[in-house]
Amino acid sequence: MRTIINEMKLRLPAISVNESVCRSVISAFLAELDPTVEELGDVRLAVSEAVTNCIVHAYRDIPSGECGNIYISVRLYNTREVSIEISDNGCGIENVEEAMKPMFTTGDGTERCGMGFLVMESFTDALNVKSKRGKGTTVLMRKFLKSSAEGEK
Amino acid sequence: MKDCEIKREGDALVAMVGCEIDHHTARVIREMIDGKLADQGIACLRLDFSAVTFMDSSGIGLIIGRAAKAEKNGTVVEVTGLKGSLRRLVRMSGIEKIPNVRIK
Numbered sequence: 001m002r003t004i005i006n007e008m009k010l011r012l013p014a015i016s017v018n019e020s021v022c023r024s025v026i027s028a029f030l031a032e033l034d035p036t037v038e039e040l041g042d043v044r045l046a047v048s049e050a051v052t053n054c055i056v057h058a059y060r061d062i063p064s065g066e067c068g069n070i071y072i073s074v075r076l077y078n079t080r081e082v083s084i085e086i087s088d089n090g091c092g093i094e095n096v097e098e099a100m101k102p103m104f105t106t107g108d109g110t111e112r113c114g115m116g117f118l119v120m121e122s123f124t125d126a127l128n129v130k131s132k133r134g135k136g137t138t139v140l141m142r143k144f145l146k147s148s149a150e151g152e153k
Numbered sequence: 154m155k156d157c158e159i160k161r162e163g164d165a166l167v168a169m170v171g172c173e174i175d176h177h178t179a180r181v182i183r184e185m186i187d188g189k190l191a192d193q194g195i196a197c198l199r200l201d202f203s204a205v206t207f208m209d210s211s212g213i214g215l216i217i218g219r220a221a222k223a224e225k226n227g228t229v230v231e232v233t234g235l236k237g238s239l240r241r242l243v244r245m246s247g248i249e250k251i252p253n254v255r256i257k
C-alpha cells in the first residue's frame with residue numbers, strides 16, 4: 001500500500017531570489033530517497049519552472065510594493081513517488097490548454113519563450129494544471145524515482 | 154568564479170557564465186552583456202556555459218533575447234560548453250534554427 005513517509009509545506013513571497021531557494025530546499029528534502037543526479041536535476045528544473053511562473057506571471061497585475069505568495073507542498077511516498085504541488089493566489093490562466101502549448105507566452109516575447117510547461121511535462125512523469133481566473137493556479141507534478149538497485153545500474 | 158565575466162577576444166565578445174541560470178540571475182547576466190553588445194567591431198557574441206551547473210527556460214530566453222539584439226548589427230551568437238540537461242533543453246527549444254545562433 002502507498003503511504004506517505006514525509007511531507008513538507010512552504011510559503012514564500014513571490015520574489016525572484018526564492019527561485020534558487022526553492023531548488024535548494026527541494027534537493028535537501030528529496031535526499032532521504034537518495035535520487036540519482038539526473039532525477040534530482042529533473043525535479044529541480046521542473047520546480048524552477050513552476051516557481052518562476054508564480055513570480056513572473058501570477059502577480060503581474062498587483063500594485064508594486066505588494067507581493068503575493070508561492071505555496072509549495074511536497075510529499076514523499078514509500079513507493080518512491082514524489083508529488084509536488086506549487087500554487088499561487090494570482091491572476092489565474094485564461095485558457096490552460098492554450099497556455100500549455102509549447103512556445104505560447106504572454107510574457108515579453110524576446111526574453112521568454114513559452115517553454116515552462118513543456119519542460120515541466122518532459123522532466124517529470126505527470127503534470128496537472130488547474131487554474132481559475134482571478135483566483136490562482138495550481139501545478140501538480142509527480143516523479144517516480146527508480147529503486148536504489150535500478151539507480152545503480 | 155564570478156557569476157558572469159565579460160571579455161573581448163579579437164572580434165568576439167565572450168561572456169563566461171559561472172552561476173546557475175534562472176529568471177533571477179538571467180536579468181543580471183543580460184544587463185552585463187547588453188552593456189557591451191553595441192561596442193564597435195563585435196562579429197560574435199560567445200556565451201560560454203561550460204561552468205553552468207543549472208539552467209531553466211530563462212536561459213533559453215536569455216539566448217533568444219541576445220540573438221534578437223545582436224542580429225541588428227549582424228552579430229552571431231555562439232553558445233558553447235553545453236552539458237547534460239542544458240543540452241537537452243537547448244535541443245527542445247529549437248533555438249539552433251534562429252539564423253544568427255550557433256550551438257557548439
Ligand SMILES: Nc1ncnc2c1ncn2[C@@H]1O[C@H](COP(=O)(O)OP(=O)(O)OP(=O)(O)O)[C@@H](O)[C@H]1O
Nearest residue numbers: 053057058099105106112113114115116117137210
Ligand atoms: N502561475 C501562473 N499564473 C498566471 N499565468 C501563468 C502561470 N503560469 C503560466 N502562466 C501563463 O502560461 C503561459 C505559459 O507558461 P510557460 O511557463 O510555458 O511559458 P513562459 O513562462 O511564458 O515562458 P518561459 O517559461 O519559457 O520563460 C505564460 O506566458 C502565462 O501566460
Ligand SMILES: [Mg+2]
Nearest residue numbers: 049052053116
Ligand atoms: Mg514559464
